[in-house]
Amino acid sequence: MSEQRKNAAAVVSSNNLKYAGAVAILLAGAGLLAGCTSKPPAAPPPQALPVTVVQLEPTDVPISGEWVGTLDGYVNAQIQPQANGYLIKQNYREGSQVSKGQVLFEIDPRPFQAALDQALGQLAQAKGQVAQAQAQLDLAQINVKRDTPLAQARAIAQSQLDNDTQQEAQQKASVQSAQASVAAADAAVANAKLNIGFTHVRSLITGVAGQATLQVGNLVNTQSILTSVSQLNPIKAYFSIGDSEYLALVQRARAGGGDLLKNASAVPLTLTLANGEAYPQKGHIAFVDRQINAQTGAIRIAASFPNPGNVLRPGQFGRVKAETQLRRNALLIPQVAIQELQGLQQAFVAGPDGKAHLVTLKLGPQVGTNWLVEDGVAPGAKVIIDNLQKLGEGTPVAPHQGPPVAPTSQATTSAGR
Template structure:
């Protein structure tokens, strides 16, 4: 019994020692596993340094393109449209026939006017012949009167012969006056008929509707077979597109500031950029053309116009054409990339990384934008490092890894 008790005690001791060894092994293994797990990596952000330099400040205004000249091509006579002789949207030359109106009525009117003119000219020839005969007869009768007058005083001829000669002379003078009146009437009729011929010829020429200018011809608003007249809408419109005009409006305050800037600087022309509807910048630079004579009292804005070269006629009237131009140069402006600025409920925040790579969020006051940069008017100083990429999930006090920001914009 005593031996069994001793063995039982030893067995319990061994079991306790084994359990303790297992527990120690688990603890050591857990500690080793914990110590072997790597720590979470620091967030990687791209930073840019706030820089200070002189920058141009741009203004942008919404504009609309239109032709330098937009000529409405209208019918000037009434008739049925026979043909359309141009390709819509193509370039046409001054004097090129665009449409033809049925000319038969106008050709008939011209032929009739010419016939009436020929008749009047024949009447003139007949009247001139009558005048020549009347002049000859009047001259003969006048000589007879002059011959009989002294003879009648001495009774060398009878009074009856002298009276007959005088009456014949008076009749011949009346015939001369009648022939002269006939000539005047014939000349007046000729002038009237000549005007009628000229009018008929002009109307006939109007049946060939031509382009008044060199330019791009638009869509035809009348089709073959339509009855057109002087009261009809334009058959089409032809526009000169090189250069093309861009109308845009500026506020009265902007206009006064621009006027002062250019008068003070002595700049004689204002170079402009054209931003198209897809956001691209038109490669050709434009120039200021004119300013309207008055400010619109309803809007407080004034209209300006710019001209842009358009050698390939790529730009067309009616296109959106935002105008962009330098309005002033800001000296020693503090700049950071626009992507570094976060707008939150009307305020602007920037994530700034200090020399120990700790993050702090700083409110800033922003000014104008220039290119991809933003002018900062307060809250930063030159040399501050701001986060441009990787702002997501950043919190004040975090430690981050940094690398320089590289812009894709040239």
Template sequence: MITNKKSIIWLTVLFLLVTAGCSKQQATRPPQAVAVKAMQVIQQDTPVTYEYVGEIVAKDEVPIKAQISGNISRKLVKGGDIIQAGQPLFEIDQRKYAAVVADAEAQVAQAQASLSNVRRDVRRYQSLADQGAIAVQTLDTTSSQAEQYQAQVNAYQAKLDQARKDLDDTQVVSPVDGRIGVGELSAGAYVTAGSTVLATVSTVDPVQVSFSMSENEYLKFAKIGSSPDAWGQNLKLILSDGSEYPVAGHLDQIDRGLANQTGTLAMKASFGNPQQLLVPGMFAKIVATGETRQGALLIPQRAVQEMLGKTFVTIVGPNSEAVTRQVKLGPKIGNLQIIEDGLALQDVVVVEGFAKAQPGTPLNVTMIGLNDLAIPGVQ
């Protein structure tokens, strides 16, 4: 019994000694270096761009209304068709308008015949009056009748002109080039002159992008002496899929004042749309170029870390260890980020692998450049 107890004690002591030795050996083993990719802070003169979310709208939305009342007898287009100015869209039943034209033509013809008879009397009475064969009063009376008949002809002719115009208006044409909506009326529907909207035509080339600028942003442009005629040219448009629209735009309209509720200034930019890629209702980003930052410090946006409302980057320390640095961000430039405070030109910023690199962790650094990041639009 005593021998067995001594054996257990010695085994326990031996286990503790071995365990302590292993722990000491692990404690003295240096941490393994973390493989990261890093790049030198970039310094260059950088034009600052500003982005605004906008909505594509038609430059003109034209409601098509009939100038006369009646039933639609024919529809000559389909919803969504591209149409040209002057193209017939609808026909309104023209039978009663054709009858009015025929009646007006008859009235004009009758009035002109009566006028011709009176004018012959005037010429005959004029000759007799010159010879003293009739009283001058008879000539004056006949001349007055001729004037009355002439006025009657003019009145009937005006009615005929209006009747002919109404007959022409039975064919409703588009006043602009554009695309007709799909909610147009169908054949058989009754329309009221100047009231019923038969369809709406939206212009398609160019289109406008409606967006808003805050008061501070507007003041920023104003203070650098950049008028809308300057910064409002060569605007870029970024579509919802991230692609850049190939046609540059320009500022077209600026509202007269700030909106009371939002404090923003509404604007519209015009973009050519020859391929009709842009459709009203689409969302896109307007990109405008403002001031140029001289000697700006830039790093890739993906190197920036956010935590509790603050922004940090991981840099390579003097002994190739990870060092966390708080930074102040400036505007975004493409996929790069201007750093206003917290970094120096000589700093090397970790771009990939910083999630595994806690402060003080040794780093196995692979240096990369902008070409390795494949950042579009940046040389």
């Protein structure tokens, strides 16, 4: 009996072990199933990218046009002789300043002196003929005065008085003819003196004289060009502008209370020299052509610039700039913030949601290191100016304020840049 109990206890123990193993397997399977169905932990949100922004504020921006100009003398005079002959002297130094009336060249005066002496002789002869004719007229008048009462008293024949009267008339005509000869001889003398004066070739203006084209010993005539003299202070700069730019200049001048020609301060001009330096003297418009060139659509304008010391010379090139309008409440965006993609200008702005947003811009003229914005952003927008390569649409950003945008120079809109 005891053995049966032992066998039964062994069977129960074996069954308990099998049951415990099955429970363990079930628990392990449940653990595996629970592990397969649980969610992974959520990824942390991306950190905001630190960026520098500038806030766009409305400002007044002057818009200017710039054109290539050619300098020329304010007055250019070609020096030509008014007498024929040989050059015997040059009285100026080439490239030097000369004054109005200064003798630059001398022509051999001897033929003209001989002509003057001959004219003086003819004048003296004509004056002698006048004196002789006047004496004969006086005698004829005396005869008429004496014979008139005698003829009335029938003491002499009437025919004698008629002859005396006719003789008086003839002598009056002789006197008039002699006086005309004197006038002609006097004019010949004046002309001869003028020709002698022409042997001294003078400058008609004050300016800088150029190189002599003919030298001493050359035979010259009235068609010969001896040199040129240019008035350089002030000096002119010629340039051409388009029709729309011309109208903008006119409107700008009217806004200043004048017009292009009468009010020099209405449209002040600046000149940039070939070396990139700004000429210190301001200019004004001195000449506007009467019409616009139908082929080019441009009109020619001349600007006048003071030129003390004759620093500027004819033939030089420069860039003439004029303020054409003043854009009120304009927005300027830094050039570093602009990205170009497929012909579009774009920029990132920091939105109120703390994210970067890409906007498409319509840009106007450049103003120094900035661009004038026509459309695409509103006043107060915060434009991002750094870390642009790391940005994308919706990128979280941590903006901090940069220096404000300010125009550093006038906007330039000319096609002649």
